[in-house]
Amino acid sequence: MKEIKNKKAAFEYFLEEKIEVGMVLTGTEIKSIRAGEANLTDAYCIFAKDELYVRSMYIAPYKQGSYQNHEPRRERKLLLKKQELKKIHRKIKEKGYSVIPFRIYFSDRGLAKLEIAMARGKKKHDKRDSIKQKDVQRDMDRSKKMY
Numbered sequence: 001m002k003e004i005k006n007k008k009a010a011f012e013y014f015l016e017e018k019i020e021v022g023m024v025l026t027g028t029e030i031k032s033i034r035a036g037e038a039n040l041t042d043a044y045c046i047f048a049k050d051e052l053y054v055r056s057m058y059i060a061p062y063k064q065g066s067y068q069n070h071e072p073r074r075e076r077k078l079l080l081k082k083q084e085l086k087k088i089h090r091k092i093k094e095k096g097y098s099v100i101p102f103r104i105y106f107s108d109r110g111l112a113k114l115e116i117a118m119a120r121g122k123k124k125h126d127k128r129d130s131i132k133q134k135d136v137q138r139d140m141d142r143s144k145k146m147y
Helices: 007-012 027-034 082-093 124-146
Strands: 013-023 044-048 051-055 076-079 097-106 112-121
Touching (some): 007 013, 007 097, 007 112, 013 082
Antiparallel strands (some): 013 112
């Protein structure tokens, strides 16, 4: 069971609140995710008719799939309670908030889960600070390995 992360999201946004949600998927999509053939890099979440959907999430077509194979970048519905949807919708209306898919993983029961994050965009100088912190951490880790 492989975990799929959106590494670009942590660099581009301040991830403030993370929420675990379910997804409506087909059988071939589940099999592709289990094989680790999915990508969250360009994915984003939108509201449509009081429901939350994830767009532009790439799940590769299943190699052994037949004519019932799925479309790789189709819109997928996210499963949340009404209370959670209202809370997220209120946050989005605030200035600068977005809903970003952060990672896909399998729960203990074997269900595919998507972790979404309430995020606020970073400015250029914030991104520079992130790069500087990564470099400092890498140097500290290297020095620990030497001793």
